[in-house]
Amino acid sequence: MSKPLELPTMDMENKEVLRRIEVGGDMLLNMGPQHPSTHGVINFLVQTDGEVMKRAIPEVGYLHRSIEKIGERCTYNGFMPYTDRVDYIAAMFANQGWAIAVEKLLGLSVPKRAEYCRVIACELNRISSHLISVGTMAMDVGAVTPFPYALREREFINDLLEELCGARLTYNYLRIGGVAFDLPSGYADKVSTFLDHFEKILDEFNRLITYNEIFIKRLGHLAPIPAQMAIDYCLVGPNLRASGVNFDVRKQLPYSVYPEFQFDVPLGKGEVGTPGDSWDRFWCRVEEMRQSCRILRQALAQIPNDTQIMAKVPRKIKAPEGQEAYSRIESARGDMQYYVVAGPGENAHRVKIRTGSFTAMGIIDSLSRGLMIADLVALIASLDVVAPEIDR
């Protein structure tokens, strides 16, 4: 689409449920819950007049597993495997958010080597998550070739993470106070070999799809989100940075050992269209992969040579009742937050997980007005929403 579409407005006066109001001559479509381009079980109630949508109302909850309630009934350690299921594409971050929240609750400090192991695992996971995102986004707008390219690289990362923790998807690698396993011998060499190979692939990927003229014409100017709107709707992560807001939890509120690394935060500039358009969100993810490679190289070079990967953690973890902790980490889908209130015994009184996909879904209703149906698919893909992370 070469011409900018009419900008979505922030006015939300008519916020009744669509199915309860008269839709006149418009067509009412259910896009979902099982639809190949929604990446999971989400339903969109679309009110259209021909190809142009008047509204698209997201309906979520199909994958609700009440993970927050489970968190109230498990011990602190026992909840760790469940956090994997919050976001199965970037499970390491959900692990890390929970670990940091409970460590804050207990006032634990984690050994340096464990922090480096976490960073290495997380950045590998970030690359693999972004690969899924950019691959499926290209596929959703019609370019099938980049998808296997992206997944092929992801397989290497899956192998690396499998060697590290034994799992390819739901890692359960982090522990409260450290990590479960040390890096296997020769791991640094393997990761470096992969990075040497992968950085070339990223350039190739840019040539293949990112700067492809058809791709740019399809996504430039599409559904731009102004910075103020992105903040108001609480978009996080690459979606926020694509709108030009310079905020990365790793930089602004550093946790773990991130202050020890040099890396840049890519910001959307509207290189081929309007700042904050779908192409910018795509480009931000591609660039973030490059930055993750930089972090990984530094982490592998700087990792301390001791063997301590676990802090001294009591066998039964208990925190003073009513004490609270709040953790913020930069997940692949942005600022992920855990709010934990300690209970009387070995489990939490309340666990609240604020995920990036949940708030990203909230913006679709106001963005969708005036878009084409096919552009809704591109918009959802560019926001990189993962259905289980929305519903938890």
Add this chain to the structure above:
Amino acid sequence: MTFEEIQQRLAAKFGERIGALAPANKDASLVVPPGDVVEICRFLKDDPDLAFDCLMNLSSVDWPKKNQIEVVYHLWSYAKQHAFILKAQLDRAKPEIASLEPVWKAADWLEREQYDLMGIQFQGHPDLRRIMMPDDWVGHPLRKDYAEQTQWHNITTTRENSLEGYVRLDELKKKAAEAAAAKKEVLQ
């Protein structure tokens, strides 16, 4: 700005309605009267020194012993890079509070989630309906005294332990063996 400076700023504006920071926790928080939440949040957003442009998280905690439901607002300012935590304590029997959707759009979905799972009525919310659970679900699952309904549209909400199937099979085998033994005795 630190938490204390923000609290002092609020106290200067709103006077006695602003209490002291709760010191028990590492991240201090401020309890505000439920009726004043919108007014205070508008001030927090519009004041150029505070500039809280983002509602980062909205959660709620059920305290059956205190007979309270506590709504927790985590605020964040991208402009000033500082955070603040507001709390409002509601009556557990009738939890009602004004909606913050007019102040921050992010409150729309976050409030719907808390309405669905904790049963808090956000007054003035433009579209307050369930978000996770089906529309005709009974009860609010994150309440401490929540009892799950046994079935929903003839779909049972409980599942038997898969081991119990084996137990039943064992019993069947046992009965068959007993029957066979009894038959043998009769024949003898």
